[in-house]
Amino acid sequence: MTSAPLADAGRARHALLTMWTIRRFEEAVDDLFARGLMHGTMHLSIGQEASATGACMALRSDDAITSTHRGHGHCIGKGADLTRMMAELLAKETGYCRGRGGSMHIADVATGNLGANGIVAGGIPIATGAALAYQLRGEDRVVACFFGDGAANEGAFHEAVNLAAIWKLPVVFICENNKYGMSFSTEKSMAVAHVADRASAYGIPGVTVDGNDVEAVHAAVADAVSRARSGAGPTLVENVTYRWKGHSKSDKNLYRTKEEIAEWRALDPIVRFEAVVQERGLLDEAAVQAVRDEAMQAMREAVRAANAAPDADPSDLLDAVFAPA
Amino acid sequence: MTSAPLADAGRARHALLTMWTIRRFEEAVDDLFARGLMHGTMHLSIGQEASATGACMALRSDDAITSTHRGHGHCIGKGADLTRMMAELLAKETGYCRGRGGSMHIADVATGNLGANGIVAGGIPIATGAALAYQLRGEDRVVACFFGDGAANEGAFHEAVNLAAIWKLPVVFICENNKYGMSFSTEKSMAVAHVADRASAYGIPGVTVDGNDVEAVHAAVADAVSRARSGAGPTLVENVTYRWKGHSKSDKNLYRTKEEIAEWRALDPIVRFEAVVQERGLLDEAAVQAVRDEAMQAMREAVRAANAAPDADPSDLLDAVFAPA
C-alpha cells in the first residue's frame, strides 16, 4: 500500500484534495490575518503543497512525522482535523493545543504528528528519538522528519542525522528546500548545490527531487520509507520547492525578485497535478472541480466551526505546566 | 618558507626536537601526576606528536591556532614556553593562566595560540571567528584549528565549518583522528570511513593523511595553509594517529585491546622520523642523540623552574573576572 504510486484514481484524488485543502487552509489563514482576526505570526506553505502531500501519502497511519514552523501542510497531510487546527490558530479552547501553542506548535499525537516546532531544526533530534523508540520496541514504524534548507545549517541537523545513520534508525529526513531560510538564499548559506549533498557525510543516501511534483516526492519518500522500515536506516530526501508568500507576516520580500516569484508561481504544483490526472484520464474536469469544491467547503466549515468555539480559557494556566503523575 | 619541506637539516632537526619535546613533556606530566604532584586531569598526546609538529611547522609565527583538551603538543608546536606551561600545570602564579586555567585552558596569545579548550569542538567556531577577523582586516594570516574525531560529531563542527566554507575564510581544520572519542570508536560514531569524507558536505577539500608521518602532515597542512592564505578558503585535513595512553587519567582502557595499542606503538612517529633523517643523511646518530638530550634537558629545566615558582595566589580571584575598561 505504502509505496503504491498515485496512479489510481482514488489516490490521485486524495493527493489533489490534500493539496487543495492545504492551499485553501493557508489562504484562509492569510485572509483572517490580513483582516486582523488572527494573531501572532504565520508561516504559509502555499506553493509547497506537493511536498507535504506526497511525503505524507508515503506513510502508514501509525507512522509519525515531526514538522516545522511552516507546518500546516504537514499537519493536514498527516490527517489532522481542520476545525481543531483552525480553532488553535483562532486561540480557541477547542484548538489542538487549547490556544497554548498556536501555529508553530500544532501537534496531533493521535494521527502521528509529533509536532510543529518554532525552533529551526528543533524537530530533527526529536524525530530521531521517536525512531529510536520504534527500533527499541521492535516496531516497524517510521518517522518522517520535515525541515527546511535553512535548518540544514544548524548543529541539531548534523548531530541528529549522524545518530540516525550510525544506529540505522527508521527515519526519513525530508528537507523542503524552498531556496531561502528567511531571506538568506541557499547559494549563500551553503557551498554545495544541494542539501542532499550532505548525506554523504553521514554515509546515507541523499536524493534531490522536484518538490513541486507530488508523484516524484511520493516515489522518493516511499522508497526511503521502505528502506527505513526494512532496517536499512535513514535517507535524506530533498524536495526542491518554493514558497510564494513571504517568510512570515513581516516579510517585505526585499531579498528576491518579482520575476523569481512569478517563475515559481508558474510551476504551481496543484495546477500541474490537475493537468497530469486529466491527461492520464484518472479524473475528469468535473471530478477535479468537485475536489476543489470539497476543499473549499471543508475550509469554510472549519472556519465557521472554529469561530463558533469558546475562546481559550486563561483560568488554569499553571495547571497545565506539569503532566499529572 | 611556510611550505618548505622538512628536507633540510635545520627543519628536520626542528621537527625532531619538537616531537621529542612534546613526548618528554607528556611523560613528565604523566610522572608528576602518578607521583601525586599534579592535580586535576590530564589528556596526553603521546603517539600523536607528528600531527602537532607537522601542522605547526606549516604555519607562520603570526598565524594562529586553536587547540583542545589534548593540547600540550599544539602549544609546544606553536612555540610556547615550557616553563610557563609546566608552571600552569603545577598551579603556579607564573603559569600561562596564573593557575586559573590548567591543562585544558593553556593559551599563549603572543605565539598565536588562542587556547586549548575543555569543550569538545569548542574551539572550532572560535578559530572560524579569528579567521573572519583576519579576512575583515585584509591580513594574510591563517588559523589552524585542531580538534579530534569525536569533535566532528558535535553541532559546533558543522556550523563552524559551514561558515568558513561559505565565506572562504583562511582557516585549516585539522582533525586528529586517533580512532576514539574517549571510549567510542570512529567505526561506531560515524557511518563514513574518514572524517575527511565530511568535507564534501561543505564544498571544501578534504584530505586524509598518515598522521604519524610528520612530513606527510606538514605537506598536507602546508598546502591547505597556502590555499587558505590565497583566499581560496578552508580545507579539512584529517591526521590519522593514535594516543598511546588512556583518554585521561581515569581511563581503564576497557574499550581497546592491548594488541591494538602495541601495533600503534610500533608506528611511533618519532622513531620513524629519526630513521628517515638518518637514512637521508640529514642528521647522524650523534645529532639525533643531541636532539634527544636537548629535549630532555629542556624538560628537566622547565620542571625545576616551574617547581621553584610561587603558588598561584587566591587573594584576587574576583578581580580577574572582568577585563578592566
Added chain:
Amino acid sequence: MTSTTLDPGAPTAGERDLTYSEAVREAIGQAMEADDRVFMLGEDIGVYGGAFGVSGDLFHRFGGERIRDTPISELGIVGAAVGAALAGMRPIVEIQFSDFTNQAMDQIVNQAAKIHYMLGGAASVPMVLRAPLGSGTGAAAQHSQSLEAWFAHVPGLKVVMPATPADAKGLLLSAIDDPNPVIFLEHKLLYRTSGPVPVEPLRVPLGRTAVHRRGADLTVVATGVMVSRALDAAAVLTDEGVDVSVLDPRTLTPLDDAPILEDVSRTGRALLVQEAPGHAGFTAEIAARITESPTLYRLLAPVRRLSGLDAPIPYAPQLERASVPQVDDIVDAALTLMKES
C-alpha cells in the same frame, strides 16, 4: 554614583525623539563609524533589515562585510564572534529571538564568559550579543522567554536591559566599548516606543540604576517593558493616593543596588516587578539584597515580587496577557502591599 533621571520628559537641546529600535540602530551606526573593529553578524540583518527591523538600513550604509548575514547557525555565529573578538575585533551579534541563545549557550557561557578568567587575564572577549526578549507578540513559548536571570548568574558576563530609547542608545554604546562580553536584551514590545535620544554618541555607563520617579510610599523596581508599565501604574496609583518610586537597575550585572536599598529604606515597601517567571528569577536577587542589608530593619511590609507565571508563554492573546504582569496587576499589587503594613 547614581544617574538620576527624575524627569525623562520632552527632548532637550541635542535630542530628538527616536524609537527604541532607531536608537539601537543609531548606536550601532555611530560605533561602526568611529571604530573599524566594530561589525555586526546575525541572521537576516542584511537586506532584510533584521527580524525586528533593527538593523534597517545599516546594510546599505556599511555593506555586507560589516553587516554580515549568516546562515541559521546560532552556535557558530556566536562562536565566530568570540573568535573575532579574541583576534581584536568588536563584534555585535544579533540573535533573532533571545530564546535562541539556547542554541549558542556553550559559546556564551563556557567560552565568552570565562576566557578572560581562564587565561589569567591574558586575553579578553569584547563582544556584544543583542537579542530581543519577552512576550506580547503572540509568538508563543519558544519565542517569548525572558532569560535575563540566567545570564546574570554567569560570572564574566555583563547583562543589560534597556527600558527607554535613550538608555538603549547610551547603554549599547557602553556595551560596545566594554572589553567584556555583554548580553544586551531588548524588549520586543519596546521597539516601537519612542522618546528623546541625544544626537551625540553619549554613553550611559553600565551599572547605574535609573530613578524614574520618587514617591513617598512604596518603591517599585522594574526592568524591561515592566518599567513603562510601572510608570503607568504609578500614575493610576497617584489617583488612588499612593505615591510610588519607580527604579530600573538597567544592568543586572553589574547591579547598582545602593539606590534601590536607599529608596526602599525610605519608603519601607518594595514591589519587584519582572516579566520572567518568578521562581529563581532575577528579582529574587534584589529581594535577597534587601534582606541582607540594614534595609531589612526599615521594612514596613514584606518584600513583594510580581512576576510572570511559572509557566511557558502561551499563544492565545488572552492567555499571554494573563501570563505576565500588566499595569492593573502592578496597581493591585501595590495597593495590597500598602494594606499589609
Added chain:
Amino acid sequence: MTSTTLDPGAPTAGERDLTYSEAVREAIGQAMEADDRVFMLGEDIGVYGGAFGVSGDLFHRFGGERIRDTPISELGIVGAAVGAALAGMRPIVEIQFSDFTNQAMDQIVNQAAKIHYMLGGAASVPMVLRAPLGSGTGAAAQHSQSLEAWFAHVPGLKVVMPATPADAKGLLLSAIDDPNPVIFLEHKLLYRTSGPVPVEPLRVPLGRTAVHRRGADLTVVATGVMVSRALDAAAVLTDEGVDVSVLDPRTLTPLDDAPILEDVSRTGRALLVQEAPGHAGFTAEIAARITESPTLYRLLAPVRRLSGLDAPIPYAPQLERASVPQVDDIVDAALTLMKES
C-alpha cells in the same frame, strides 16, 4: 507533608551502605528491570562505565541497546531522549559534566520543558537528564559549574539535587516515574561518599525538604555537597555553643518551602549555603520567600547567603577551594550571623 530525617544514622533492616554512585546505579538497574521503557543513553556509559563510573556494569547487565553509548553530540542525544519519551519510552540521559548541558539547552528548555504545555497537555516528556555538577576535582571552569538555578527558572522542568546516597536512589526512582522532564544533578564530590540505602526500590517523593538536624539558634539551608559541609560545620558550631538546624530542599522545583519557613521562624536566623555563584543564584529564591512570608517578622538578623564567588572555577587547588564555601566558611558565617542580632 515534610519527610523528616532527623537521624540518618546507621543502616536499619533492609538497608546497607552504598556509595552515592552505587545508589544511582542501583536505582537505574531496578527501574530498568521493572520497566522495559526505561533505557539510558550517554557518552561512554557502555563498556567504559561512564565518565564518573556511575553506569558501571549496567552495560554488561542490560546490553548496548538499553545502555547506549553515543557520539559526542549532547544536543542530539538529549533531543533523541525527548523524541523517545514522546514516543512512549522513559529515557535517562547522562551528560558527562553538567557544563555540557549548555550544548543541549535548546532541547532541554525550548523542547522538553515546554512540550506538554505548548501542546495543551496532549503529550508529555517523561525523561530524566542526569549530570554531575560542581567543583573540587581540579577540572577548571568548563567542567565545574553549578547551574541548578537556571533549570529551576524554567517552568516545566523539575530539578533534583540529592545530597546523600539514600536520596540519590529514592529521588532518582521518583524522577524516572515522573511524567515530566526531570533534571537530576549529582555532585561529583559525593559519588564516593557512602551511607545507608534501602535495598528495595523505595521512592523518595519529589518536593519534600529533608531536615537533617534541628537546632535552636540558626537555620542552615544547603544543597548538594554543601549539605555535608553544613553538617560538619554544625558539629563544630555545637562546640562553640551554637545549635543549628540543617535543611536540604532536595528538589528546587517543586520547592517545599514550608519546613524552611517554619524552621527560620523558630530560630530567627537563616544562613543559605550554595556552591554556585551568589548573584542570581538559587538561594536568592529562598531568601525572597522568607522575605515575602510572615517569617520576615520573626527574623532576629538579616538573612545571609554564603555562596561561591561570582567567578568561574579556577584550576589550582588552593584557588578552587577559595572559590566555594568550605566547612570553615560556614562556621564563620554562622558565628558572624549570631553576632549580628
